[in-house]
Amino acid sequence: MQLSKEDMLARANAASKNTLMETLSIEIVDFGDDFLVARMPVTSKVHQPDGVLHGGATAALAESVGSFASHIFIDTEKFFIRGLEITANHLKSISEGYIYAKATFLHKGRTTQLLDIRVTDDDENLISICRLSTISLPKK
Template sequence: MQMSKDELLRRANLASKNTLMETLDIEIIDFTDETLTARMPVTPRVHQPDGVLHGGATAALAESVGSFASHIFINTEEFFVRGLEITANHLKSVKEGYIYAKASFLHRGRTTQLLDIRVTDEADNLISICRLSTITLPKKK
């Protein structure tokens, strides 16, 4: 029996218990064969001292959604994923609401992956553009 999309999303979010994703209230909200989308609330917990979204929180959201996208497309019994490099260009400030990170693959190799992650606000304004490279490595037997 194949799981429903809602059940897969529920299980994905359960996997984030007691992690940075839970600390930042990051929630995976959608996926396709090519993309994964998550959201994070913008509250004082993720603000800089002057009251706007911290770029480090945005980068954490981007790396979380990108790494998770790489992770769900591998055999987790035999392999694990690690981030290699992330870049983030922050384009617009946000003070409140939600931001959304949508990861899509630019390259999906057996060993390395490259993802484009677009971070937008609730009005679909581009907040940050990020690139994440990941590596898939075999688990030791």
């Protein structure tokens, strides 16, 4: 029996309990054959002292969605995913609403993966561009 998209999203979000993703209220909201989308509310919890979104919170969202995308495309019985490197270019500030991170694969190898992650606001304005490389490591 194949799960519905809603059931798969519910399972994915349930896996985030007691993690940084839950702390930052990050939720996975969409996926397809070659992408995964998560969102995070922009509130004072993720602000810099001057009241705008903290770049570190954006990077945490990007790494979360990218790592999760890599995770769902591997055999998790045999392998686990770890991030190797993340870069983030912050292009626009935001102080409220939601930001959305869409991860797409640039390279989906057996050992390493490279993802492009575009972070946008509610109006689809580009906030940040991130790149994440991940590695699949065998479980012992």
